Amino acid sequence: MLKRYELLIRQQPQRARIQGLGNKDRRQLDPPPILQLFIAAENGTFLPDGEISTHLACHATLVDQLSLQPISTVENNASMQHMLIGSLSVSPIHAIDPLPSSYSIKHPNTVVNVNQHNQYSPSTSPCITLNADAQETQNAPVPGIFFIFSDLSVRVEGLYRLKFTLYDLNNPNVHEPSTALCTIFSDVFTVYPAKKFPGMSESTLLSKALSKQGHKIPIRHEARNKKTSVNTEETTEEE
Numbered sequence: 225m226l227k228r229y230e231l232l233i234r235q236q237p238q239r240a241r242i243q244g245l246g247n248k249d250r251r252q253l254d255p256p257p258i259l260q261l262f263i264a265a266e267n268g269t270f271l272p273d274g275e276i277s278t279h280l281a282c283h284a285t286l287v288d289q290l291s292l293q294p295i296s297t298v299e300n301n302a303s304m305q306h307m308l309i310g311s312l313s314v315s316p317i318h319a320i321d322p323l324p325s326s327y328s329i330k331h332p333n334t335v336v337n338v339n340q341h342n343q344y345s346p347s348t349s350p351c352i353t354l355n356a357d358a359q360e361t362q363n364a365p366v367p368g369i370f371f372i373f374s375d376l377s378v379r380v381e382g383l384y385r386l387k388f389t390l391y392d393l394n395n396p397n398v399h400e401p402s403t404a405l406c407t408i409f410s411d412v413f414t415v416y417p418a419k420k421f422p423g424m425s426e427s428t429l430l431s432k433a434l435s436k437q438g439h440k441i442p443i444r445h446e447a448r449n450k451k452t453s454v455n456t457e458e459t460t461e462e463e
Contacts, residue, residue: 227263227264227265227266227271227393227405228263228264228265228403229262229263229264229390229405230261230262230264230406231259231260231282231371231388231390231406231407231408232259232260232261232262232408233257233258233259233388233410233411234259234260234323234370235255235256235258235407235428235431236255236257236268236411236413236429237253237254237255237256237257237334237376237386237410237411237413237420238253238254238318238411238413238414238425239253239254239412239413239414239415239416239422240252240253240254240377240378240413240415240416241415241421242378242379242415242416242417242418242420243309243377243378243379243414244379244382245298245305245322245379250256250309250310250332250375250377251374251377252310252355252374252377252442253373253376253377253378253413253445254424254425255425255427255428255431256372256373256375256431256441256442257284257372257375257376257386257388257410258372258373258375258430258431258434259282259370259371259373259408260321260368260369260370260371260388261282261316261369261370261371263333267404268334272377274374278315279392279393279394280315280316280390280391280392280393280405281313281314281315281390281391281393281402282313282314282316282388282389282390282391283313283373283388283391284308284312284313284373284386284387284388285312285386285387285388285389286307286308286378286384286386286434287384287385287386287387287409288384288385288389288416289293289383289384289385289412290410291351292385292387293382294383294387295307295308295331295384297356298379298380299403301317305379306379307378307379307380308377308378308379309376309377309379310373310376310377311373311374311375311376312376313391314371314372314373315367315368315371315411316369316370316371317369317371317439318367318368318369318370318438318448319367319368319370319373319433319437320366320367320368320433320437320439321366321367321368322429322430322431322433323429323430324366324368338419349394350403370434370439371388372374372434372439372441372451373386373403374440374441374442378415380415380418381406381415381416382414382415383412383413383414384411384412384413384414384415385411385413386410387407387408387409388407388408388412389404389406389407389411390404390406390407391403391405392405393417398456399411405443415459418459424444425444426444426445427442427443427444430442
């Protein structure tokens with residue numbers, strides 16, 4: 225059965241403190257990017273969340289904010305280091321969605337085409353759209369398929385986007401690259417030098433809810449800036 229895949233960025237990265245050229249004291253993107261996966265059958269009917277391939281993976285690539293060209297490495301003492309570090313490829317996880325009102329599903333009677341700027345072509349409309357005024361719901365739990373990028377860091381200050389690509393790793397021919405199923409770009413985010421970094425924000429409802437379900441996400445229970453005490457509570461719950 226043919227399937228159509230669509231990624232939705234449920235949590236956009238907004239800022240980070242420069243990581244620099246060392247690997248100690250990691251400076252993760254804030255908030256951590258979180259994507260949700262929707263899978264539809266050929267006839268446009270969305271499949272149950274349980275029908276997920278274990279061979280799927282989502283990969284993050286750092287790109288220029290305007291040209292969308294990949295930014296892979298930076299030179300350091302005649303050697304090259306990766307600009308984006310952390311877990312660049314993650315596997316899907318099942319979790320209960322605390323904010324199902326965050327998005328609306330339209331009947332996908334046409335295949336959605338997305339251009340290089342993450343914009344939908346005029347002849348079609350997105351099947352999944354974000355609602356800006358979503359609130360935490362008390363309704364029945366809604367399961368979802370998520371990709372959590374909890375430890376990404378960028379070495380050099382600047383304005384960037386992330387390119388997220390969903391891959392099918394179950395390629396019977398080991399000599400051929402994995403199949404790319406769909407791609408989406410994040411909003412622009414800022415990587416600040418240490419003296420200009422405004423501080424880390426309080427963790428979102430989505431991050432807190434997924435962390436409570438046992439998924440590895442650093443949690444801050446209040447915003448942390450330069451004037452905040454070093455004793456600000458921060459925890460990490462792991463699977």
